[in-house]
Amino acid sequence: MSEPLNDMINRQLHHRTIRYFTDEPLPQETLTQLVAVAQHTATSHYLQSFSVLSITDRHLRGQIAAIAKQPYINQNGHLFVFVADQHCAAVIAQQAGVSQTHLGSTDKFIQAVSDAVLAAQNVVNAAESLGWGPCCSAVF
Numbered sequence: 001m002s003e004p005l006n007d008m009i010n011r012q013l014h015h016r017t018i019r020y021f022t023d024e025p026l027p028q029e030t031l032t033q034l035v036a037v038a039q040h041t042a043t044s045h046y047l048q049s050f051s052v053l054s055i056t057d058r059h060l061r062g063q064i065a066a067i068a069k070q071p072y073i074n075q076n077g078h079l080f081v082f083v084a085d086q087h088c089a090a091v092i093a094q095q096a097g098v099s100q101t102h103l104g105s106t107d108k109f110i111q112a113v114s115d116a117v118l119a120a121q122n123v124v125n126a127a128e129s130l131g132w133g134p135c136c137s138a139v140f
């Protein structure tokens, strides 16, 4: 393969999942910008059918780690949870007095999941560009 055309591609070609973390906390500015990156991700129908939760409570993280059967979730690092979430669309529909029925469709559910996954991958790319080592984990 030819040389990577730029630093972005070079980083993406060298991507690898990290599952052991130091206790270095993410600086607030980094956290804010990573969330902004998530919010700038393309979304299906521009519905932004996802939420990003930043889980800092140790007990809660422990419970999530147990449910996910992924112990590293509670071993240092920072935990973002990307949730397929149609709540905003439901509230807007309610306020507009229109039916929320179609939000329950398989189509809308898959759109919400793909919105969440794409946002997560965008954050992975951004975090890696800053030298952090992310790990994705899917919990359904």
Ligand SMILES: Cc1cc2nc3c(=O)[nH]c(=O)nc-3n(C[C@H](O)[C@H](O)[C@H](O)COP(=O)(O)O)c2cc1C
Pocket: 015, 016, 017, 018, 019, 070, 135, 136, 137, 138
């Ligand atoms: C949607 C998704 C879910 C994943 N779930 C887990 C997981 O539960 N546990 C884990 O250790 N890695 C998980 N991974 C990471 C993959 O195992 C990893 O990307 C794959 O083994 C390739 O390794 P690499 O990322 O280092 O290239 C997940 C990745 C994705 C995209």
